[in-house]
Amino acid sequence: MTPTSSSSSFHPALLVSKIKTHVPITLEMENVQYTNWAELFKDEKATEPTTLSQEEQELWDTLDAVLVQWIYSTISTDLLNTVIEADVSTMTLWNHLRDLFQDNDNSRAVSLEHEFNNTYLKDFSWVSAYCQYLKTLSDQLKNVGAPVSNNRLVLRMVGSLTPAYKGVASVNRHKKVLPPFYEV
Template structure:
């Protein structure tokens, strides 16, 4: 981060506000106008510093009437305090980086490079070979072919070259996964129309069977209900049969028909007259 800030300050020609200028080449402001311009530019650089740090650090170094160089030096002391303890912690984090903890190759490489830069800031720089070896060491199994390719190079490629190789391999892996998924879907639904027709036929058969069962059930129910009425009718017919030739209890006597022998017609109910 400090290097980016230095680049930004140098591009605006205010690098001497955070790094002491060399007296033999640079001149300190002498006139009133130069001092006023220097004060204005120094306030601008100080504002940049305050805008790029966390609130905790801001409240730690914030003091009235401070200069950009004083704020810069305080931040340097804070980050370089207990350098050996920081180096131990960063070294542990650097050697235990695993790609499985990151979403993609770019995030994995960025984290490794950030740890390498932090180790350099505390006086424990990491050379290119160690950085590349740690990069391939933390990769997952799908990248084994690239790991072998990078490890067999002598000398080892630069970090940015190894990162580029891994990025291309990641793109190929994504394409293979997408292709295999689409192929599986095509194979699964290749006989789709037949499966659909079979399913529709099975559905119609099941529906027909259910309708037949309902009809059978309703028929049995109706016959059961009509059985009561049929029983009444049966009793009526039985009474009619008993009424032929004899007088049922509580009924009118039959009409005498001379040519029929005085008996009613068989199909006539006793109470018809």
Template sequence: MEFHPTFAVSNIKNHIPIVLEMEKDQYGTWAELFRIHALSHRVLHHIVPSTEKPPPALTDTEHEQWTTLDATVLQWIYSTISTDLLTTIMEPNSTALEAWNQLEGIFQDNQNARVVALEQEFSNTRMEDFPNVSAYCQRLKMLS
């Protein structure tokens, strides 16, 4: 099996410093950091399937490497999400793509309710509740 850049990652949290949590609105940031990391390590196809023609049949060695890489990407996902999300999406013999799609579904399903809640929170955010203008602006930016 040839060396793959994915095998050089010893701690995914050095590259993706966010722990994805259900209660926080950070899915977009987490997903983008994860996509960039996967792209830079040549494993993006494990979470974003190619729309091009299907790949040729894999040899046993290639299939073994694909399975190992997929398990590594799956470990990255599991290592960067909260325990609540982990217990929600973890299933035996799951692939990285299945876990990725489950997370996307969880956060997309909550999107409309989340928009209403964020709009209300944005409207109720007052400058006097913050120590300075910078903190106030940062909060508004996070909500927008």
């Protein structure tokens, strides 16, 4: 994002007082939602301008500091302790986080696949908690480049239901076209 003009030392981004309203996800290493988290920050392609007046440079520095604080306030404490550094630019911080989450996609995918395939309703107090957990694992797999199809997600869900849900499992398994996960 670039300053709007040399005659104005104000940018609309400075009006945002609660970034969590716009980015409600807390980025964590354990619950990988990097792609979703990063998407919430995207607005326009940010490029650092090459030549700026003194006033524009001051605005740019202010915006950069605000964005760094936004990022810091939307990541977990453990992740913050990993990436925090003095006088870091937004671009350096952004790239460091991207590298942390995208450099280990394959190992995360293996771990998440194992967890996805070994999740059973009997391990949860509520059906809704079980379904939400499977959906979260599915989203995390998508975020590391190993998406789970709707059919696989539905089959996994109904395949590990308890005997009390035998009818639901049977009806859904025998459909020619499986319904969307949220309907099941």
